[in-house]
Amino acid sequence: MAGIMSSQGSPVKVYIRIRPTANFAHELIECLPDQQTLRVRSKKGKRNNHQSSWLFQLNGVLHNVSQEDIYDGVARSVVLGTFGGYNGTIMCFGQTGAGKTYTMTGAAETYKQRGIIPRALQEVFQEVAGRVDHTFSVHLSFLEIYNETIVDLLSSLKHGKGSHSGVLTVVEEPGGGVSVKGLSLHLVHNEEEALNLLFEGEMNRIIGEHALNKHSSRSHCIFTVHIESRSRTLSEAKYITSKLNLVDLAGSERLSKTGSEGQVQMEAMYINKSLSFLEQVILALADSRREHVPFRQCKLTHALKDSLGGNCNTVLVANIYGEGAQIEETLSTLRFATRMKCVKTKPLINEHVDLVLQVQRLEKEIQFLKEELSMCNKLTNRVSNEILSETQVEEARRQVQRYLSGSLVEIPIVSITQIQEVFAQFKKVVLEQQTKLREELCPRNARVEKAMNTTPFTVAEVQGSVCAVGKVESSGYGLGLAKSSQRHQREVSPKPSKARKDKQISRKEGALSQSPVENTTVEATQPLSMSESDMTTLEPQRQDPEQPQHRTDSPPPKAEAFEDFKAERGSEINRILKENKAVLLDRTSQLRTLTDVINVTKRGLDNITYELRQFRERRQSQGQFVSAEGEPVMEEAELSLLMQLKELKNRYRRAYEDLRCTKTEVGYCQHLVNQCRTRLLTEFESWYNESFLLPDEVLSVLEAGPVRPGHIPVDKALALMEDDEEHGDTPGHKLQADSSSAVSFYNAYNRTLQRRGSRQASQSPDSVRGSRSKINLRPILSVI
Numbered sequence: 202m203a204g205i206m207s208s209q210g211s212p213v214k215v216y217i218r219i220r221p222t223a224n225f226a227h228e229l230i231e232c233l234p235d236q237q238t239l240r241v242r243s244k245k246g247k248r249n250n251h252q253s254s255w256l257f258q259l260n261g262v263l264h265n266v267s268q269e270d271i272y273d274g275v276a277r278s279v280v281l282g283t284f285g286g287y288n289g290t291i292m293c294f295g296q297t298g299a300g301k302t303y304t305m306t307g308a309a310e311t312y313k314q315r316g317i318i319p320r321a322l323q324e325v326f327q328e329v330a331g332r333v334d335h336t337f338s339v340h341l342s343f344l345e346i347y348n349e350t351i352v353d354l355l356s357s358l359k360h361g362k363g364s365h366s367g368v369l370t371v372v373e374e375p376g377g378g379v380s381v382k383g384l385s386l387h388l389v390h391n392e393e394e395a396l397n398l399l400f401e402g403e404m405n406r407i408i409g410e411h412a413l414n415k416h417s418s419r420s421h422c423i424f425t426v427h428i429e430s431r432s433r434t435l436s437e438a439k440y441i442t443s444k445l446n447l448v449d450l451a452g453s454e455r456l457s458k459t460g461s462e463g464q465v466q467m468e469a470m471y472i473n474k475s476l477s478f479l480e481q482v483i484l485a486l487a488d489s490r491r492e493h494v495p496f497r498q499c500k501l502t503h504a505l506k507d508s509l510g511g512n513c514n515t516v517l518v519a520n521i522y523g524e525g526a527q528i529e530e531t532l533s534t535l536r537f538a539t540r541m542k543c544v545k546t547k548p549l550i551n552e553h554v555d556l557v558l559q560v561q562r563l564e565k566e567i568q569f570l571k572e573e574l575s576m577c578n579k580l581t582n583r584v585s586n587e588i589l590s591e592t593q594v595e596e597a598r599r600q601v602q603r604y605l606s607g608s609l610v611e612i613p614i615v616s617i618t619q620i621q622e623v624f625a626q627f628k629k630v631v632l633e634q635q636t637k638l639r640e641e642l643c644p645r646n647a648r649v650e651k652a653m654n655t656t657p658f659t660v661a662e663v664q665g666s667v668c669a670v671g672k673v674e675s676s677g678y679g680l681g682l683a684k685s686s687q688r689h690q691r692e693v694s695p696k697p698s699k700a701r702k703d704k705q706i707s708r709k710e711g712a713l714s715q716s717p718v719e720n721t722t723v724e725a726t727q728p729l730s731m732s733e734s735d736m737t738t739l740e741p742q743r744q745d746p747e748q749p750q751h752r753t754d755s756p757p758p759k760a761e762a763f764e765d766f767k768a769e770r771g772s773e774i775n776r777i778l779k780e781n782k783a784v785l786l787d788r789t790s791q792l793r794t795l796t797d798v799i800n801v802t803k804r805g806l807d808n809i810t811y812e813l814r815q816f817r818e819r820r821q822s823q824g825q826f827v828s829a830e831g832e833p834v835m836e837e838a839e840l841s842l843l844m845q846l847k848e849l850k851n852r853y854r855r856a857y858e859d860l861r862c863t864k865t866e867v868g869y870c871q872h873l874v875n876q877c878r879t880r881l882l883t884e885f886e887s888w889y890n891e892s893f894l895l896p897d898e899v900l901s902v903l904e905a906g907p908v909r910p911g912h913i914p915v916d917k918a919l920a921l922m923e924d925d926e927e928h929g930d931t932p933g934h935k936l937q938a939d940s941s942s943a944v945s946f947y948n949a950y951n952r953t954l955q956r957r958g959s960r961q962a963s964q965s966p967d968s969v970r971g972s973r974s975k976i977n978l979r980p981i982l983s984v985i
């Protein structure tokens with residue numbers, strides 16, 4: 202048993218209660234105004250020659266005091282002390298008939314005159330009902346010591362625990378206390394049950410009749426209330442117990458006065474003897490020099506051992522007569538009371554540890570520590586042989602879902618395998634979200650994609666099937682060149698492009714003045730791939746006055762040709778590009794707006810958090826208001842801030858989610874724009890080369906092969922011509938002979954370029970530069 206000492210030692214409190222009488226001896230007994238001192242004078246002074254009067258100072262002199270006031274003034278604090286874990290003893294001592302039983306039990310006939318015991322029982326159960334944070338168990342026992350024998354006054358009742366049929370004996374307990382072995386303990390749940398037991402025990406008491414008292418108690422009685430309380434809120438295994446001993450001692454008597462005979466006389470002898478031992482014990486306890494206290498001399502002193510010299514709050518009520526006839530016994534009682542006042546007890550809280558609960562708690566802790574250790578080992582060694590069951594996997598999935606939805610604050614870590622599963626579940630969710638997002642985005646960009654898909658320049662087409670030369674695609678814009686016959690027909694088309702017109706004029710002029718070979722030579726000396734300076738200036742190619750006349754057959758300036766291309770041949774891809782750019786612009790602007798919203802919301806969140814922190818700090822320094830229900834009370838302003846914070850957090854989350862989606866859209870649109878831009882440039886280049894740079898001979902060879910003219914770099918195509926000339930063969934013959942292998946070569950070459958081009962297109966528009974030919978596309982890029 203653990204104990205907490207309330208003080209170094211507290212003296213026993215002693216009160217005097219005077220039995221009311223019509224013949225109060227005012228000349229002998231005087232209650233002084235302090236209500237704590239009693240002056241007693243000796244009758245005629247014949248026995249106490251040296252001193253005719255005595256002053257007895259006690260804790261209170263109670264004269265003409267009601268039963269209620271006696272309880273409040275004498276007993277109440279002791280009763281309440283038991284709920285703090287302190288044992289308490291209230292004891293009535295005095296001459297026979299002086300009012301001990303009246304004080305302790307009261308007059309059974311009148312409710313108003315009920316004594317300390319019934320009032321204490323009422324108080325106990327009121328407290329039990331009021332202390333909802335604790336559970337209580339209340340047991341009662343009731344014994345009498347009659348002729349030096351301990352009798353269980355409740356042994357006739359069933360359901361008492363601890364009783365046995367043998368002799369009841371006082372036994373010492375390990376903590377220094379005492380208990381009565383074999384005494385029955387009765388669990389009671391309410392005041393009524395407790396009073397029933399009290400009355401039952403009272404009925405079993407031995408009552409005798411003599412001259413001074415018709416209903417004289419012939420025994421010492423100890424009514425004990427045993428209280429055990431456990432906290433409902435604290436899960437600790439600790440609990441407290443306490444005992445309230447309510448002792449009604451048998452009255453001292455002078456046989457000459459009581460006129461007792463026979464049985465009653467013998468009882469009186471036992472009573473007087475035990476009271477005499479009690480006096481000796483009190484003398485010993487009051488004398489600090491005494492080492493030995495003779496508690497064991499009789500059953501009464503032994504049973505009262507811890508009430509007198511132990512850890513109790515002890516109160517003694519000394520009952521006296523107010524009549525002159527009993528002054529000798531009154532003096533004797535007052536002397537006993539004065540000695541009792543010198544006795545000190547050491548009240549302790551009776552705190553215990555519930556061993557069963559303690560073991561359970563420790564087992565739980567050991568289990569927890571084992572798990573923690575195992576986790577630690579796993580983390581350190583990175584070892585995990587565990588395989589999760591389906592239920593565990595499902596649990597991990599549910600935890601991740603709840604965590605993402607916000608209904609779970611954190612996912613408890615159980616094992617490495619569980620952590621891995623949780624990550625796997627997170628990955629699953631992310632992938633699902635990605636797919637969903639893509640599906641959501643697709644309809645928005647379907648229009649653009651559809652347009653892209655309808656155009657002929659798909660990767661599959663480039664890499665796989667190749668259109669016949671001169672074949673014009675059925676949908677979208679045409680690509681490649683028409684057969685030379687058709688080309689000539691185009692010359693008379695109602696609206697020839699400017700570039701085409703230049704080319705036609707130039708070709709016509711060349712045809713008049715130059716042989717095909719010369720013409721080819723001129724073409725070869727002219728830069729086939731535009732130099733950087735050419736493209737940077739974007740100036741139309743001026744004819745050098747020093748150069749021969751045939752130089753007039755020069756291609757139109759690229760920038761100009763590009764404008765023509767966009768207006769005609771490349772109009773469809775150009776339109777798509779424009780649309781994509783518009784969508785991109787729109788999404789970028791949305792992104793900017795959302796970023797602004799997020800930044801503003803974040804600033805708002807920071808401000809409110811700062812203000813809330815100030816509120817909290819102020820509250821900590823000034824104290825927390827608490828409502829009647831014990832709930833912390835918040836100021837209206839702080840509450841409003843909290844609501845705002847919640848709202849802002851929601852807004853922030855929504856905006857962030859939108860931002861994420863819009864960012865993805867922007868990335869996607871940017872990709873489409875890049876793709877269109879690259880394609881426009883690539884096709885322009887092919888068209889330009891074929892329209893203005895490749896000689897008709899090469900074109901005619903290409904027309905016959907499986908590759909489209911636009912897919913062969915112009916310098917390579919011309920190189921074919923040069924090779925043929927070097928070998929002295931007729932160009933037409935040689936080209937036709939070698940065309941299949943050359944075209945295969947360039948076809949493959951072209952595919953590689955296309956693959957690289959499409960890769961670069963998805964990266965950046967600039968990276969397209971130089972991928973297909975040496976033509977610098979930067980100026981055109983800057984235009985589009």
Ligand SMILES: Nc1ncnc2c1ncn2[C@@H]1O[C@H](COP(=O)(O)OP(=O)(O)OP(=O)(O)O)[C@@H](O)[C@H]1O
Binds near residue numbers: 418450
């Ligand atoms: N303060 C009091 N007010 C009214 N009646 C009292 C008071 N004290 C005692 N009496 C009455 O005196 C009578 C004797 O009292 P009581 O039985 O309590 O004495 P006692 O000290 O217990 O005697 P005993 O030691 O013989 O048992 C009873 O009838 C009781 O009602």
